[in-house]
Amino acid sequence: MSVFFITGIDAKIGKTFATGYLAKQLMEHGINVITQKLIETGCENEISEDITAHRDLMKISLQPVDKQYISCPYVFKAAAPPYLAAELEHVTLYPNRI
Numbered sequence: 001m002s003v004f005f006i007t008g009i010d011a012k013i014g015k016t017f018a019t020g021y022l023a024k025q026l027m028e029h030g031i032n033v034i035t036q037k038l039i040e041t042g043c044e045n046e047i048s049e050d051i052t053a054h055r056d057l058m059k060i061s062l063q064p065v066d067k068q069y070i071s072c073p074y075v076f077k078a079a080a081p082p083y084l085a086a087e088l089e090h091v092t093l094y095p096n097r098i
Contacts, residue, residue, distance in 0.1 A: 004022065006018055006019050006022070011042075016050045016053050017053075017057065019035050019050075019054055020035065020053055020054040020055075020056070020057030020058055021057055023035050023054060023058050024057055024059065027058060027060075033058070034063065034065065034071065035051065035058075035071065036051075036071045036072065037050045037051055037054075037071065038072070038073065038074070038098045039072075039073075039075075039076070039082040039085075039086075039093070039098070040072055040074070040075050040076070041077075041078060041079055041080055041081070041082055041085040042076075042077070042078065042079030042080075042085075043075045043076065043077065044077065045075070046075065047062065047066055047067070047069075047072070047075070048066075048071070048072035048075050050072070051066050051071050051072050052066075073097045073098060074086065074091070074093065074097075074098075076088075076089055076091070077089070
């Protein structure tokens with residue numbers, strides 16, 4: 001199993017697009033792919049907006065792992081660093097859940 005980790009230190013720099021596009025390209029070459037977003041902040045929906053964007057780019061529907069909050073186990077409304085968003089919503093972050 002290969003793992004690719006896409007990261008960046010700022011918002012709106014293309015991580016979501018790069019992840020979804022890479023996943024789509026790999027799928028088109030017959031590779032079984034799933035994307036994850038470990039913690040999303042600044043999200044108004046129950047399901048990660050980034051995961052939804054990945055699936056749209058991949059041209060697939062939300063998967064069972066998305067609906068079960070496995071692909072993105074933590075989603076917070078506050079647009080803040082994850083530790084602060086969790087604190088504001090009185091949620092404890094558990095590393096084994098990520």
